[in-house]
Amino acid sequence: MAENVTLKQIAAELGVSAMTVSRALNNLDNVDKKTKKRIVEKARSMGYTPNRVAKSLVSKRTYTIGVVIPEISHAFFAQVVSGIENVLYETNYQLLLTNSAEKTAREKKALETLLAQQVDGILISCSEETEDFSLYKKIIDSGKPLVFFDRCIEGIGASTVSVDDRKGAREMTQHMIDHGYRKFAYLRGPEISIGKERLEGYRRALKENGIEIRENWIVQSGFKEKGGYEAMIQILESDSEIPRAVVAVNDPAAIGAIEAIEEYGYSVPEDIAICGFTDDIRARLLKCPLTTVVQPSESIGRKAAEKLIKVIENKNEPIENIELLTDLVIRKSCGCNKPV
Amino acid sequence: MAENVTLKQIAAELGVSAMTVSRALNNLDNVDKKTKKRIVEKARSMGYTPNRVAKSLVSKRTYTIGVVIPEISHAFFAQVVSGIENVLYETNYQLLLTNSAEKTAREKKALETLLAQQVDGILISCSEETEDFSLYKKIIDSGKPLVFFDRCIEGIGASTVSVDDRKGAREMTQHMIDHGYRKFAYLRGPEISIGKERLEGYRRALKENGIEIRENWIVQSGFKEKGGYEAMIQILESDSEIPRAVVAVNDPAAIGAIEAIEEYGYSVPEDIAICGFTDDIRARLLKCPLTTVVQPSESIGRKAAEKLIKVIENKNEPIENIELLTDLVIRKSCGCNKPV
DNA sequence: TTGTACGCGTTATCAA
DNA sequence: TTGATAACGCGTACAA
Numbered sequence: 001m002a003e004n005v006t007l008k009q010i011a012a013e014l015g016v017s018a019m020t021v022s023r024a025l026n027n028l029d030n031v032d033k034k035t036k037k038r039i040v041e042k043a044r045s046m047g048y049t050p051n052r053v054a055k056s057l058v059s060k061r062t063y064t065i066g067v068v069i070p071e072i073s074h075a076f077f078a079q080v081v082s083g084i085e086n087v088l089y090e091t092n093y094q095l096l097l098t099n100s101a102e103k104t105a106r107e108k109k110a111l112e113t114l115l116a117q118q119v120d121g122i123l124i125s126c127s128e129e130t131e132d133f134s135l136y137k138k139i140i141d142s143g144k145p146l147v148f149f150d151r152c153i154e155g156i157g158a159s160t161v162s163v164d165d166r167k168g169a170r171e172m173t174q175h176m177i178d179h180g181y182r183k184f185a186y187l188r189g190p191e192i193s194i195g196k197e198r199l200e201g202y203r204r205a206l207k208e209n210g211i212e213i214r215e216n217w218i219v220q221s222g223f224k225e226k227g228g229y230e231a232m233i234q235i236l237e238s239d240s241e242i243p244r245a246v247v248a249v250n251d252p253a254a255i256g257a258i259e260a261i262e263e264y265g266y267s268v269p270e271d272i273a274i275c276g277f278t279d280d281i282r283a284r285l286l287k288c289p290l291t292t293v294v295q296p297s298e299s300i301g302r303k304a305a306e307k308l309i310k311v312i313e314n315k316n317e318p319i320e321n322i323e324l325l326t327d328l329v330i331r332k333s334c335g336c337n338k339p340v
Numbered sequence: 341m342a343e344n345v346t347l348k349q350i351a352a353e354l355g356v357s358a359m360t361v362s363r364a365l366n367n368l369d370n371v372d373k374k375t376k377k378r379i380v381e382k383a384r385s386m387g388y389t390p391n392r393v394a395k396s397l398v399s400k401r402t403y404t405i406g407v408v409i410p411e412i413s414h415a416f417f418a419q420v421v422s423g424i425e426n427v428l429y430e431t432n433y434q435l436l437l438t439n440s441a442e443k444t445a446r447e448k449k450a451l452e453t454l455l456a457q458q459v460d461g462i463l464i465s466c467s468e469e470t471e472d473f474s475l476y477k478k479i480i481d482s483g484k485p486l487v488f489f490d491r492c493i494e495g496i497g498a499s500t501v502s503v504d505d506r507k508g509a510r511e512m513t514q515h516m517i518d519h520g521y522r523k524f525a526y527l528r529g530p531e532i533s534i535g536k537e538r539l540e541g542y543r544r545a546l547k548e549n550g551i552e553i554r555e556n557w558i559v560q561s562g563f564k565e566k567g568g569y570e571a572m573i574q575i576l577e578s579d580s581e582i583p584r585a586v587v588a589v590n591d592p593a594a595i596g597a598i599e600a601i602e603e604y605g606y607s608v609p610e611d612i613a614i615c616g617f618t619d620d621i622r623a624r625l626l627k628c629p630l631t632t633v634v635q636p637s638e639s640i641g642r643k644a645a646e647k648l649i650k651v652i653e654n655k656n657e658p659i660e661n662i663e664l665l666t667d668l669v670i671r672k673s674c675g676c677n678k679p680v
Numbered sequence: 681t682t683g684t685a686c687g688c689g690t691t692a693t694c695a696a
Numbered sequence: 697t698t699g700a701t702a703a704c705g706c707g708t709a710c711a712a
Contacts, residue, residue, distance in 0.1 A: 052457050053458050058687080371697070397689080
């Protein structure tokens with residue numbers, strides 16, 4: 001295969017030095033107009049493309065951003081990535097995408113590879129499994145720019161971009177309370193930022209309204225359909241009673257739970273009202289459209305990428321915890337247009 | 341910030357040469373066991389990470405694959421990327437993701453950047469807009485491994501991985517014909533591979549059954565909801581008659597068309613039956629679930645990545661046009677469980 | 681205006 | 697078993 005054309009080759013063809021070619025092609029200094037013209041034309045005709053690898057080795061900049069997400073095929077993350085990509089396109093950075101598949105080990109490997117690749121910065125949304133933050137800390141302490149998005153670790157020296165999960169969950173729960181529900185269950189996510197924050201929002205809302213918090217109705221569901229399904233079954237079988245309303249950590253979990261509810265012969269929202277979080281693309285299309293909390297996914301990606309680039313380009317950029325606002329989307333699954 | 345540790349630094353600490361460190365860390369040759377142990381430990385304690393940029397400069401390999409897709413937030417492509425990512429993870433390649441946003445200009449820039457980055461190979465699904473294949477041809481002719489997926493250009497020297505679109509469209513249309521429909525309209529995509537193939541499948545099916553093909557009911561819709569909506573309106577207003585059945589180039593177009601149909605006071609499938617292509621995540625969830633053709637999106641990504649890696653690692657790898665099979669998913673929108 | 685020398689971090693090659 | 701040297705392609709610094 002035709003090897004890539006190099007500065008040296010162009011120089012040889014033209015009988016000038018490689019340096020002159022470099023200068024001409026980078027619009028630098030004073031290069032004789034005629035020489036420059038010859039060089040530019042020759043470069044084009046030979047199909048020259050600057051070798052970024054060599055450039056990076058010298059400049060210690062790769063103009064590449066590493067992104068670690070827990071699951072690409074999850075629509076929310078796809079949209080976040082889309083937001084990131086748009087910013088990087090505008091700013092001439094490249095996107096190196098890795099997937100942790102929710103596994104700590106895979107996330108670790110991804111981060112190490114990104115560092116080896118000399119990415120200029122890292123955007124990461126933590127895997128569901130990760131409990132040990134020491135690797136994040138090490139990277140941050142080494143001075144490598146890093147920004148968390150969506151599933152963030154605050155207080156370890158990096159900026160974060162997330163939605164105000166606690167507030168969103170609290171408002172959602174409050175909405176259900178306002179409608180008269182009193183017997184609540186909660187499908188909780190793992191012990192990472194958003195899981196914790198949303199549960200806390202749920203707890204607050206109940207507490208503020210003097211409603212009993214049944215700990216055995218706060219069940220671990222993870223972030224996926226299957227976990228939601230299983231957690232819901234656990235609740236339905238745990239007691240002689242069933243909850244009147246369920247708040248789920250996200251839409252996939254809620255969708256799984258609905259399946260369980262219906263398998264047990266109950267209907268949504270007449271017997272059990274339920275709401276989610278995320279506004280999954282499917283939420284509005286369900287037989288009983290899901291009430292949920294919208295997260296501005298594309299904006300999260302944009303903001304995170306913008307912040308990261310600021311950090312990269314200005315070492316004094318302050319650490320920020322950026323919170324975007326959520327909105328409630330009231331559909332049918334919360335039963336708020338029907339009597340309790 | 342703490343600069344990255346280099347071989348030289350480790351060597352200096354240990355009083356050996358950089359070369360020995362390199363050998364020890366790469367499990368090469370004969371390195372004294374004790375020396376090796378000392379080196380490995382030192383490397384770990386100093387937090388050494390090999391610099392891939394420097395490695396690449398020497399080896400001319402980056403273990404990086406560039407992917408160009410038309411739209412990340414499109415669920416189908418997100419799944420394809422997921423399939424690609426899985427293969428790359430298993431084979432220790434990295435994924436450089438770019439988005440053409442369906443624009444030729446952006447696609448061109450993406451390809452040039454990927455080449456400058458010295459990716460080992462390229463996976464691309466053509467943008468909707470692209471009509472000039474000379475850049476693809478130039479890249480392929482230069483010997484840079486490239487594999488098309490989903491939206492492919494055949495016959496210009498690169499392998500392709502796609503579904504048998506023509507067959508899928510033909511079967512879908514045949515299914516509607518079997519159910520008794522005779523007055524068909526078609527929402528067509530752009531003039532790229534899959535657009536052409538599906539239209540051809542549609543034409544064949546009608547022809548084989550001796551059904552009239554109304555050219556003014558074959559309308560350009562593009563690949564998105566908005567285009568489908570507008571195309572459908574054009575059909576509904578073009579004539580005193582309306583079609584009894586509509587075959588759409590993909591699900592988003594069909595979804596847009598359904599909106600138009602309903603706005604005009606018709607219902608699906610009673611007045612107008614419709615089917616799509618892709619099995620979008622929303623298809624099954626629509627008020628009237630959409631009959632469609634399933635494409636094995638994740639497999640497309642896997643196969644394309646696997647083929648590309650074979651091409652990279654074996655220069656004699658033959659050019660193939662890999663076709664994956666589609667399946668019909670009969671839901672309600674084709675009206676096949678109701679009288680015509 | 682143009683050229684030379686050198687270094688970025690790694691590996692291949694040949695010598696010790 | 698280990699080391700010295702050169703090379704990958706480019707850009708900085710200095711010299712001509």
